[in-house]
Amino acid sequence: MKGDKDEDLVSAFKKGDEQAFERLFEKYRMPIYSICYRFLRNEADAQEVVLDVFTKIFHNIGKFREKSKFFTWAYRISVNTCISYRRAHKVVHLEPDPKNISPSMGDRVRMKVAIDDALASLPERQRMCFVLRFYQGYTFQEIGDIMAITSGAAKANHHHAIKKLRNSLKGWL
Amino acid sequence: MKTCKWIRDAMIDRIEGELSSTDSEVFDIHLETCSACQQEFARYEKIYTRLQADDMPVPGASFWDALLLRIRQQHVPFYAKSSWIGRLLPVAVPVLAVGVVLFIFLTRPPSTIQMIVPVSELLEDEDIAAITLNAMVHDDLVEDFTIIEESLPFDIDEALNEMTSGERELFLKLMTESNGVGI
Numbered sequence: 001m002k003g004d005k006d007e008d009l010v011s012a013f014k015k016g017d018e019q020a021f022e023r024l025f026e027k028y029r030m031p032i033y034s035i036c037y038r039f040l041r042n043e044a045d046a047q048e049v050v051l052d053v054f055t056k057i058f059h060n061i062g063k064f065r066e067k068s069k070f071f072t073w074a075y076r077i078s079v080n081t082c083i084s085y086r087r088a089h090k091v092v093h094l095e096p097d098p099k100n101i102s103p104s105m106g107d108r109v110r111m112k113v114a115i116d117d118a119l120a121s122l123p124e125r126q127r128m129c130f131v132l133r134f135y136q137g138y139t140f141q142e143i144g145d146i147m148a149i150t151s152g153a154a155k156a157n158h159h160h161a162i163k164k165l166r167n168s169l170k171g172w173l
Numbered sequence: 174m175k176t177c178k179w180i181r182d183a184m185i186d187r188i189e190g191e192l193s194s195t196d197s198e199v200f201d202i203h204l205e206t207c208s209a210c211q212q213e214f215a216r217y218e219k220i221y222t223r224l225q226a227d228d229m230p231v232p233g234a235s236f237w238d239a240l241l242l243r244i245r246q247q248h249v250p251f252y253a254k255s256s257w258i259g260r261l262l263p264v265a266v267p268v269l270a271v272g273v274v275l276f277i278f279l280t281r282p283p284s285t286i287q288m289i290v291p292v293s294e295l296l297e298d299e300d301i302a303a304i305t306l307n308a309m310v311h312d313d314l315v316e317d318f319t320i321i322e323e324s325l326p327f328d329i330d331e332a333l334n335e336m337t338s339g340e341r342e343l344f345l346k347l348m349t350e351s352n353g354v355g356i
Contacts, residue, residue: 022241029237034229043230051240058244115227134224162185166220173219 006070013061021058028071029054031136032078038131039082041116049085053078068145075132075146083124111172118168122161129154130161175199180210184217 004023012020032053037046056077064073119127125147132143133154143154166173180203186192187200204211333341 018245025237025241025244029240030231033232037229043232047232047236047240051243054240054244055247059247111223112227115224159185162217162220165224166217169220169223170216172223173216 007066010061010064010066010070021061024057024070024074025054028074031071032074034135035075035078035131036082038135039079039128040086041119045085045089049078049081052085053081056081072142072145076148079128079132079147083128086124114169114172118165121168122164125149126157126161126164129157130165133158175203177203177207177210180204180207181213184214187214188217188221 004027006024006027009020009024009027013024029050033046033050036049036053037043040046040049053074057074060077064070119130122130128147129143132138132146133140138146140151140154140158143149143158144151147154149157180200183192183196183200187197192200204214333344336344
């Protein structure tokens with residue numbers, strides 16, 4: 001293994017070096033978890049999907065032709081797995097019991113629920129573009145590569161998402 | 174002079190730093206003079222603040238360790254990692270085996286019997302001569318020699334016994350040539 005560059009780690013892992021996979025795992029576990037959590041808005045669901053994503057990466061690294069960057073490929077797996085999971089599972093958000101919420105904590109929890117609901121009302125593509133841009137900080141070109149859409153479409157989806165969130169959350173402004 | 178609609182459409186780009194410096198200047202000048210756009214811009218800024226404050230539960234080290242362990246437990250051999258090798262292998266092995274057998278069978282040289290015993294000695298015993306000559310490609314050889322024998326005025330076996338080995342070979346050569354036998 002030459003270094004910590006993704007291409008070196010991928011190459012080493014393809015040759016059977018499982019330590020290289022561990023390095024990739026350590027490097028990308030939080031960004032991938034973050035995408036999953038921000039999209040699914042549920043910790044347990046996100047953890048389940050992260051396992052699925054890394055299992056796919058582990059078993060399918062041989063199919064990765066390295067025509068794109070590793071993170072683009074890995075995030076595309078994450079995006080597709082999140083969307084499939086959401087379609088297959090009806091994600092339920094439990095309303096917190098008001099008796100267990102202190103007055104100071106109340107607004108924060110209610111705000112979180114309002115954001116959950118606002119994000120849940122967004123179409124999948126808008127929601128994912130928003131997550132990748134807003135929480136992960138990717139450029140529209142990178143988002144386009146990850147989601148297999150144009151950078152213009154990525155930007156348009158993100159803008160639509162922000163405008164809808166602005167309307168959904170107007171009671172909190 | 175940009176319209177309020179253009180300003181409102183540009184608000185997200187302004188917050189995210191996507192406007193050019195010229196457009197940013199125009200945007201800011203408009204905002205100073207338009208209270209409606211000012212209020213709308215303030216709402217967008219607040220939305221960004223609210224969403225950025227939305228925290229995320231972070232899994233502990235034990236979660237990641239357990240996750241890595243579970244992934245490793247699902248380990249598969251390398252050939253199965255590569256889809257085309259994995260799919261091809263169960264078919265390729267028997268096909269290859271049959272191919273190798275066919276190749277050996279079809280390309281081996283035809284089996285032949287190499288005669289190291291002089292024909293003159295075989296001719297001393299008719300049965301041996303017949304069996305041996307039958308095993309050779311020329312089935313009609315025995316018949317040819319019978320014709321030769323019948324055409325001679327003496328007993329061929331006796332004559333051959335009285336000859337030296339060189340004479341026998343020369344005799345047989347001359348006889349076969351003169352009678353057109355294709356040895």
